[in-house]
Amino acid sequence: MKAVLIAPRKYIQGRGVLREIGTYLKLLGHRPLLLWDECVRGLVGQTVLESVRTAGLEPVDVLFQGESTKEEANRVAQLAREQGADIAVGIGGGKTLDTAKAAAVYAGLKMVTVPTIASNDSPTSAASVWYDAQGNCIGWDCWPFNPDIVLVDSQVIANAPVRAFVAGMGDALATWLEAEAAYKTRAVNLAGGVPTLAAMTLARLCFDTLLQYGLEARRAVELHVVTPAVEKIIEANVLLSGLGFESGGLATAHMIANALPSFPECKRFMHGEKVGFGIISQLCLDDDMTTEAIYRIVDFEIAIGLPVTFADLNLQGIGRERLKQIGDICAAEGSLCRNHPFRVTSEDVVDAMIAADALGQRRKQTLGK
């Protein structure tokens, strides 16, 4: 048995660091391919292009076509070859970043990610999640290495919709709860080994940071201001959660979140929001935690605005027969639910989701939400 930890080579976070992007890119090459969509280009394009040109670099400007497909990654890689680019820079949300990472591997370029929202674990990871042209998730690839540089401008993150920031907290809140399950079973992580103590410590720090500063950070981001609490939550959402999930492990919270998009009612929810409900379900599946500890997590999710009931997920009145679809996926061979130190059946997952819904409803009533 071996332990493996993987991570980006350099992580930079702070207000206004986007103005320094040229200086950092210059460490890696001279012709960066910038991949972004029209909206992101409109928001940060001037800052980025100015910084890149001031550093004496010649950028290749490429518009992302909107979906993280293998075809799109191949198109970007081909453009990179034709234009002689030596760095692929993904600027935007998870799909743009994942496509840029894949293009970097395909064309043999350095890899840089610049998240403009803190809603998911893509920026630091060595993986790309794939979708089909209709937007259905069809799998993922793990690359040999993580990004060379991850650059996170805190003001850009604080200017983004608060909902994305909250979804990121949902994804991050699951990190330690799932890594701990995987640690107990010695499950092999995405890095290709069992978790190191370092990964477990980062995952736990992620969890504690969220509970301590999450609500305060949410209030600040509503006003688009950057406070120390916001900086801490950006680090939790992007760095601690990113390293913790990849070099820790996943379990039922993500398995349920990954199965929920098969319901059309749930299409409009962000990944981290679905993980939010997956967490409560996982807590109802495991008997590891005290009632007070479980209430603390549910109450935190309610306070920051994550879904904790079927109604919150647009699934009010859903019956056992439909929930069984998710239960069956969770109980199948190769499921992340195998990472618990006990066997998980389809019925267990259905019951846990029903119990989670009841728990969420009860805590909302108690809190007057």
Ligand SMILES: [Zn+2]
């Ligand atoms: Zn996730």
